[in-house]
Amino acid sequence: MSDIDILSVPFESSPRVGSKGAVHVRVQQRNGRKCLTTVQGISKNFSYNKILKDLKKEFCCNGNVVEDLELGQVMQLQGDQRKNVAQFLTQRGIVKKEQIKLHGF
Numbered sequence: 001m002s003d004i005d006i007l008s009v010p011f012e013s014s015p016r017v018g019s020k021g022a023v024h025v026r027v028q029q030r031n032g033r034k035c036l037t038t039v040q041g042i043s044k045n046f047s048y049n050k051i052l053k054d055l056k057k058e059f060c061c062n063g064n065v066v067e068d069l070e071l072g073q074v075m076q077l078q079g080d081q082r083k084n085v086a087q088f089l090t091q092r093g094i095v096k097k098e099q100i101k102l103h104g105f
Contacts, residue, residue, distance in 0.1 A: 023095050025082050027104035039075040039085055046094060048073050054092075059084050080104075 023041040030036055042048065048065045052075050056063050063077040077085070086100045 021099070022101050023089065023099050024101050024103060025085050027080050027082055034078075035080050037077040037079065037081040037085060039077070039089075040071050042075075042089075042094065044072075048075060051075070051094065052077075055081075055085065055088060058088060 021041055023039065026038045026040075028036045028038065042051070052063050052065055055061075055075070055077060059077070059079075059081055061078040061081065063075060066074045066076055068074050082102050082104060086097075086102060089095045089100065090097045
């Protein structure tokens, strides 16, 4: 694929853009110094897998999408990526800055 093809692939799967609710970005402590960043509340109009793929590539970390019964789809990333994820989501126009809520220690 050329660079043009990559840039033309949108994150959204339907024409509506943005979400009405808040997007929660949390950090959870694992073993010792290890932690996990979770992202929840992005509109279902967006492809979680495409967003996650770009996040992993941008921040050089691993991650996956988990299906939760109560919360729906939740993205998980290795490490404390709260500020990076918030900046990424606002720069790409996925959510507005005032919709993002950062949680954690």
